[in-house]
Amino acid sequence: MSKYNPPEATRRDVLWSAGAAIAATALPRFAFAEDKPPIGTWPAGSQGDSVTIGAAVPRTGTYAAQGEDELKGMQLAVEHINSGDPLIKKISPKTNKGVLGKQVKLVVADSEAKPNTAVQEQSRFISENKIVAMTGSTSSAVAVALNKLAQREHVLYLVAISGSNDTTGKDCVRYSFRQCFYGQTAAAAIGPVMLKNYGKNKKAAYLTPDYTYGHTVQKSMEDYLNKNGGWTTVTNQVAPLGAPDYSSYLLNVANSGADYLLNINWGHDAVLSIQQAKQFGVLDKMKLVIPYQIPLLAKEVGPDLLQGVLAATDFWWTLEDKYPLAKMFVEAFDKKYGYKPDWGANNAYMQFAMWARMCEDAGSFYPPDVIKAYEKGETIPSTVGDVHFRPEDHQLVRPVIIVEGKKPGDMRNKEDFWEILEVVPGDDLMQKPDAFGCHLGEYT
Amino acid sequence: MITWPNFLSQLFNGLAAGALLALISSGLTIIYGTLGVLNLAHGAMFMLGGYAGYIAFQATGSFVVAIAAGALFLVVLGIALEILVLRHFYDRPPEDQLLVTFGIGIVIVELVRFGFGSLSRSVPPPSWAGGVTPLGFLIYPTYRLVVMGIAAVALGIIYLVLYRTRLGMIVRAGIEDSGMVDMLGINVYRVFMVVFGIGAMAAGFAGIVNAPVVSLTPDIGESILVQTFVVVVIGGVGSFPGAILGGLIAGEILSLTSMIDPAYSGVMLFAAMTLVLLLRPQGLLGALGRE
Numbered sequence: 001m002s003k004y005n006p007p008e009a010t011r012r013d014v015l016w017s018a019g020a021a022i023a024a025t026a027l028p029r030f031a032f033a034e035d036k037p038p039i040g041t042w043p044a045g046s047q048g049d050s051v052t053i054g055a056a057v058p059r060t061g062t063y064a065a066q067g068e069d070e071l072k073g074m075q076l077a078v079e080h081i082n083s084g085d086p087l088i089k090k091i092s093p094k095t096n097k098g099v100l101g102k103q104v105k106l107v108v109a110d111s112e113a114k115p116n117t118a119v120q121e122q123s124r125f126i127s128e129n130k131i132v133a134m135t136g137s138t139s140s141a142v143a144v145a146l147n148k149l150a151q152r153e154h155v156l157y158l159v160a161i162s163g164s165n166d167t168t169g170k171d172c173v174r175y176s177f178r179q180c181f182y183g184q185t186a187a188a189a190i191g192p193v194m195l196k197n198y199g200k201n202k203k204a205a206y207l208t209p210d211y212t213y214g215h216t217v218q219k220s221m222e223d224y225l226n227k228n229g230g231w232t233t234v235t236n237q238v239a240p241l242g243a244p245d246y247s248s249y250l251l252n253v254a255n256s257g258a259d260y261l262l263n264i265n266w267g268h269d270a271v272l273s274i275q276q277a278k279q280f281g282v283l284d285k286m287k288l289v290i291p292y293q294i295p296l297l298a299k300e301v302g303p304d305l306l307q308g309v310l311a312a313t314d315f316w317w318t319l320e321d322k323y324p325l326a327k328m329f330v331e332a333f334d335k336k337y338g339y340k341p342d343w344g345a346n347n348a349y350m351q352f353a354m355w356a357r358m359c360e361d362a363g364s365f366y367p368p369d370v371i372k373a374y375e376k377g378e379t380i381p382s383t384v385g386d387v388h389f390r391p392e393d394h395q396l397v398r399p400v401i402i403v404e405g406k407k408p409g410d411m412r413n414k415e416d417f418w419e420i421l422e423v424v425p426g427d428d429l430m431q432k433p434d435a436f437g438c439h440l441g442e443y444t
Numbered sequence: 445m446i447t448w449p450n451f452l453s454q455l456f457n458g459l460a461a462g463a464l465l466a467l468i469s470s471g472l473t474i475i476y477g478t479l480g481v482l483n484l485a486h487g488a489m490f491m492l493g494g495y496a497g498y499i500a501f502q503a504t505g506s507f508v509v510a511i512a513a514g515a516l517f518l519v520v521l522g523i524a525l526e527i528l529v530l531r532h533f534y535d536r537p538p539e540d541q542l543l544v545t546f547g548i549g550i551v552i553v554e555l556v557r558f559g560f561g562s563l564s565r566s567v568p569p570p571s572w573a574g575g576v577t578p579l580g581f582l583i584y585p586t587y588r589l590v591v592m593g594i595a596a597v598a599l600g601i602i603y604l605v606l607y608r609t610r611l612g613m614i615v616r617a618g619i620e621d622s623g624m625v626d627m628l629g630i631n632v633y634r635v636f637m638v639v640f641g642i643g644a645m646a647a648g649f650a651g652i653v654n655a656p657v658v659s660l661t662p663d664i665g666e667s668i669l670v671q672t673f674v675v676v677v678i679g680g681v682g683s684f685p686g687a688i689l690g691g692l693i694a695g696e697i698l699s700l701t702s703m704i705d706p707a708y709s710g711v712m713l714f715a716a717m718t719l720v721l722l723l724r725p726q727g728l729l730g731a732l733g734r735e
Contacts, residue, residue: 245658296563
C-alpha cells in the first residue's frame with residue numbers, strides 16, 4: 001500500500017476523464033448518427049473539392065434575351081462566391097472562397113423555355129454531374145416542372161424568374177425556394193398606384209400569354225382592380241407563347257373600348273406586342289400598363305413607347321441610390337458585362353448568394369439541413385433591403401418596386417429608363433401562406 | 445368579341461396576314477415541287493433576309509436598299525447552297541435531304557445569334573409608310589397595307605415568271621415530271637439551281653419586307669416555318685396557286701378564330717389542315733401523283 005502513491009486525482013479530474021472517455025466512445029456513434037442515408041445527389045455531389053449547380057436557362061426562343069441576362073447574374077455570383085467577394089460576404093457572412101470550403105461550378109444548358117427540355121437537361125445534370133442544386137427558368141411552366149423534379153429527386157431548386165402564383169402556391173414543394181415577386185404581390189403593389197393615378201370604374205383589356213404565369217398574373221390583377229376599384233375587364237386576349245404576330249389580338253383590343261391595356265406578355269412576346277400595339281394605334285387610344293416587368297424590355301422597345309407607363313418590377317439599377325448592396329451589385333455587374341443589370345440578373349445573383357448562406361448555416365450540403373436553414377426565416381440583407389423566407393411556402397418576403405417609364409429627355413444616361421415611384425414593403429403584399437393551396441411535401 | 449366592325453377588321457387583317465404567308469410559302473412550294481426537296485431551312489432564310497436588310501439599313505438608312513439587300517443576299521446564298529450542298533443530295537433518300545436542310549437552318553440561326561445576340565433588332569418602316577390609315581371600319585397600320593401591295597406585286601411577278609416564260613414552263617414541267625424533262629435534253633440541274641435561288645429569294649424578300657412589322661430575333665423563322673408548312677399542305681404541295689390560296693385561308697383562320705377565342709386560333713389552323721388531309725390529301729389545288 002505504501003508503495004502505491006495514488007495520483008493526486010481530484011474528483012474534478014476524475015469527472016473530466018470520465019467525461020472524455022464517454023465522449024471518446026460516443027463520438028464515433030455521434031458521427032454515425034450524422035451519417036445520414038444518401039439522398040438525392042448527397043453525399044456524392046459534395047465529396048470532391050467542388051460542388052456543381054445545374055442551370056437550365058432559355059438561350060434560344062422567345063425568352064432568350066432574358067435567359068442570357070439571368071445567366072450573367074449566376075456567373076457573377078459563382079465568381080463572387082469562389083473569390084469570397086465582399087458583396088457575397090454581406091449576404092452570406094460565413095462564405096470564404098467557396099461554399100463550405102468547396103469551389104462552386106456552374107453547368108449550363110439551353111431550356112428553350114420548355115418544361116420538357118428543362119427537366120431532361122436537369123435530369124442529365126443530376127445523374128452525370130451530381131449537382132447539389134439546380135436553377136434556371138424564365139417561364140413559370142418550367143419552374144413548376146422543375147419544382148416537381150426537385151421534390152422527386154431530392155435536389156434543391158433555386159427558382160430563377162417565375163411570376164406565377166402557383167410556383168409557391170398550389171405547385172410549391174419542400175425542395176424549392178423563390179426569391180422574386182409574383183402575380184399576387186405584383187397586383188397588390190401596382191393596383192393601389194393604378195387606382196390612385198387612373199381612378200375607379202375603368203375598362204381594362206388584357207394581353208395574356210397562355211400558361212400558368214399569364215393566367216395567374218391576369219387573375220390577380222383583375223381580382224384587385226375589379227374588387228377594389230370597380231374596374232371591368234372588357235377583353236382578355238390569350239395568346240400562345242412565341243406568337244409570330246399580334247395583329248388579330250390587337251384589333252380585338254382596339255375594338256373593345258378599353259381605357260387601359262394591361263400587357264402580361266413576356267420576353268420577345270412583350271416587345272412584339274407593344275411595338276405592334278403602337279403600329280395599330282392602340283397606344284394612342286389607351287394607356288399601357290405592365291404588371292410584371294420584363295428585363296431588358298426598355299432597351300428593346302425604346303423609351304418612346306414606355307414613357308409614362310407604369311410597371312411593377314423586382315429590381316431596378318437606380319435602387320443603388322437607396323441600398324448599399326444594390327450599389328455594390330450594379331457596379332460589379334456593370335464592370336464585368338458593360339451594362340446595368342436588370343432584375344433577372346439580380347434575382348439569379350441573390351438566389352445563389354442566399355443558397356451559399358444557407359449551406360454555410362447548415363454546415364453541410366445535406367438537403368434537409370439546408371432546407372431547414374432556409375425555413376428558419378432569418379432576416380437576410382439583400383440588394384432591396386432586409387428580406388426573409390416564409391417557411392410555410394418558401395417564398396421570399398421582399399418589396400415590389402413600382403416604376404414609371406421616363407421621358408427620353410429626362411433620362412440621365414442611356415440606361416436610365418425607369419423612374420422608381422415606390423418601393424412597396426413585401427409583408428402586406430403577400431396572400432396567406434395557404435391561400436393558394438401550398439403543401440410543401442416531405443424532407444426525405 | 446363578335447361585332448360587325450370587329451368582324452370586318454379581322455377579315456381584312458386575315459387578308460393582309462395571308463398575303464405575307466402566301467409569299468413565304470410560295471418559295472417553299474416551288475422548291476419542293478421542282479427539286480423534290482422539302483427545305484427545312486426556309487424559316488431560317490426568312491429570318492436571314494430580315495437581318496441582311498437590317499445591316500443594309502443600318503449602313504445606308506434606305507429602306508429600298510434594305511429590301512434589295514435582303515433579297516439579293518438570299519439569291520446568292522441560295523445558289524451557293526444548291527451548288528455546294530443540295531446538289532449532292534438529290535440522289536439520296538428524302539430523310540437525308542430533310543436532315544441536311546434542317547442542319548443548314550440550325551447553322552444559319554446560330555451564326556446570326558452568335559453575331560447579333562438574342563436582343564431583338566428593329567427596322568423602322570419607311571417614313572412615308574409610318575402611322576395608321578383610316579379605312580372607315582377600322583384604322584390599319586399603313587405599312588401593313590404596303591406589305592399587302594408588295595406581296596401582291598411579288599406574287600404577280602412570280603406568276604409571270606412561272607406561267608409566261610420558258611424557264612417557268614420548264615419549272616412547271618419539272619414539277620409534273622422531272623425525269624421526263626431531263627430526258628428531253630434540258631439541263632435540269634441548272635434549272636434546280638435557279639429555282640432554289642428564287643425560292644430562297646422569296647423567303648429573304650418576305651423576311652425584310654416583314655421586318656418593320658415584327659422585331660427581328662434569330663428565332664422568328666421557326667414559328668413562321670410551321671405556319672408555312674400548314675399553308676403548303678392546305679394549298680397542295682408544289683402548287684403555286686395553292687400556296688396563295690392556302691396563305692389567304694390560313695390568314696383568315698388565324699384572324700377570325702381569334703375574334704371568338706384567341707387561344708384556339710393555332711388549334712383551328714391545324715384542324716383545317718387535318719380536314720384537308722382527310723378529304724383531299726393532295727391539297728386544295730394540288731394534283732395527285734406528283735413526284
